[in-house]
Amino acid sequence: MKPEAPPKAVLRLREAGLRPTRQRVALARLLLENGGRHITAEQLHGEARAAAIRVSLATVYNTLHQFTGAGLLREVVVEPGRSYFDTNTTEHHHFFDEAKSELLDIGGDGIVISGLPRPPSGTEVRRLEIIVRLGPDRH
Amino acid sequence: MKPEAPPKAVLRLREAGLRPTRQRVALARLLLENGGRHITAEQLHGEARAAAIRVSLATVYNTLHQFTGAGLLREVVVEPGRSYFDTNTTEHHHFFDEAKSELLDIGGDGIVISGLPRPPSGTEVRRLEIIVRLGPDRH
DNA sequence: GTGATTGCAAATCTTTTGCACTAAA
DNA sequence: TTTAGTGCAAAAGATTTGCAATCAC
Numbered sequence: 001m002k003p004e005a006p007p008k009a010v011l012r013l014r015e016a017g018l019r020p021t022r023q024r025v026a027l028a029r030l031l032l033e034n035g036g037r038h039i040t041a042e043q044l045h046g047e048a049r050a051a052a053i054r055v056s057l058a059t060v061y062n063t064l065h066q067f068t069g070a071g072l073l074r075e076v077v078v079e080p081g082r083s084y085f086d087t088n089t090t091e092h093h094h095f096f097d098e099a100k101s102e103l104l105d106i107g108g109d110g111i112v113i114s115g116l117p118r119p120p121s122g123t124e125v126r127r128l129e130i131i132v133r134l135g136p137d138r139h
Numbered sequence: 140m141k142p143e144a145p146p147k148a149v150l151r152l153r154e155a156g157l158r159p160t161r162q163r164v165a166l167a168r169l170l171l172e173n174g175g176r177h178i179t180a181e182q183l184h185g186e187a188r189a190a191a192i193r194v195s196l197a198t199v200y201n202t203l204h205q206f207t208g209a210g211l212l213r214e215v216v217v218e219p220g221r222s223y224f225d226t227n228t229t230e231h232h233h234f235f236d237e238a239k240s241e242l243l244d245i246g247g248d249g250i251v252i253s254g255l256p257r258p259p260s261g262t263e264v265r266r267l268e269i270i271v272r273l274g275p276d277r278h
Numbered sequence: 279g280t281g282a283t284t285g286c287a288a289a290t291c292t293t294t295t296g297c298a299c300t301a302a303a
Numbered sequence: 304t305t306t307a308g309t310g311c312a313a314a315a316g317a318t319t320t321g322c323a324a325t326c327a328c
Contacts, residue, residue: 019327021283041318056285061318075219081293081317083219097262106256115249116271123236123273130269132255134262158302160308180293195310200293220292220317 009033016070026053027063031073036088038076038103044085076103078131093130106132148172155209165192166202170212175227177215177242183224215242217270232269245271 009028013020030047031037039047045060055063064085067073076084078096084103091108111130119125148167152159169186170176178186184199194202203224206212215223217235223242230247250269258264 019282021327023284054285058286058319059284062284077216077219080214080216080222081220083317095258095262097259098265099262104259110254112253113269114251116269117245119234119271119273120236120243122276123234123238124276124278126237126272126274128269128271130252130255130267132258132267133265134258135265137261137263139263158307160302162309181291193310197294197311198309201309222292 012072016067016072018066018070023053023055023059024063024066026051027055027060028067028072031067031085031087034087036086036105038084038086040082040084076129078103078133093132095132095134097134099134099136106130151211155206155211157205157209162187162192162194162198163202163205165190166194166199167206167211170206170224170226173226175225175244177223177225179221179223215268217242217272232271234271234273236273238273238275245269 007025007029009025009032010020012032013024013028018024027044027048030044030051030053031039041057041060041064044064045055045057048055048060064073064075068075068085071089074086074089076086076094078084078094079101086103086105088105093106093108093111095104095106096102097104113128113130146164146168148164148171149159151171152163152167157163166183166187169183169190169192170178180196180199180203183203184194184196187194187199203212203214207214207224210228213225213228215225215233217223217233218240225242225244227244232245232247232250234243234245235241236243252267252269
């Protein structure tokens with residue numbers, strides 16, 4: 001019998017230096033094989049349950065942070081008391097719809113910011129984020 | 140005896156439509172008479188205690204939100220699980236030093252962003268925030 | 279086997295809330 | 304007075320941690 005090629009998620013985890021455990025592989029599938037997503041730990045836990053994957057919420061949190069540390073995800077903080085995890089790790093920005101608590105990507109290409117001062121000495125820029133907060137149209 | 144003119148903080152609160160209670164006036168003084176500050180509820184509560192002002196933490200939270208609602212403060216969310224309140228309500232942006240958990244203002248003048256898409260229909264822009272995340276210099 | 283990973287429940291931390299009490303107008 | 308505001312302690316969320324059991328290699 002010809003050995004199966006390891007699924008993509010397994011390879012992604014290996015590359016990232018994370019042991020491909022059952023739950024990591026399952027979560028990686030949900031996250032990474034489903035296009036640009038902005039998801040909370042709670043939501044992902046819900047999806048996992050819906051997909052009959054047994055994972056504890058604590059493991060979902062740990063896994064999200066491990067993925068973030070490994071560069072597979074990006075954490076986005078726009079609301080007090082809740083973190084979103086973004087499967088798009090390329091340079092880009094966000095609209096945040098405050099009424100719907102919903103993030104939307106703004107592609108990073110073509111956006112130019114001028115006039116920013118240089119960072120204080122001893123520090124360097126890790127990331128530049130633009131957040132455009134939206135409310136319901138008033139017209 | 141000539142009647143005292145009401146202190147500035149009292150007037151600010153009246154203008155904002157907030158009844159100038161003892162604790163609101165005291166907190167307004169700490170916040171508004173001390174230049175550009177980025178403070179958490181916990182920190183402000185600490186300062187109040189240090190200044191021998193008796194306020195409960197719950198009241199500090201309530202007051203910060205009332206002040207924010209009244210346009211006296213601006214809430215800044217850059218870290219999961221903690222809100223900063225900014226006494227600078229003019230248009231400006233922030234450096235966030237992740238190592239020190241410290242916010243620094245970036246004046247809003249002279250900063251130009253081009254290439255942003257228009258907001259989705261049914262919504263309009265409430266605020267545009269730039270957050271420049273800093274880490275320790277690696278050189 | 280052996281060390282990394284997981285699950286669970288308990289703990290932690292920030293923030294909010296209910297309600298009797300106090301104070302501003 | 305009358306009503307808004309306050310304090311306290313309890314509740315609520317989100318997230319983390321400790322530790323025994325389990326799994327990948």
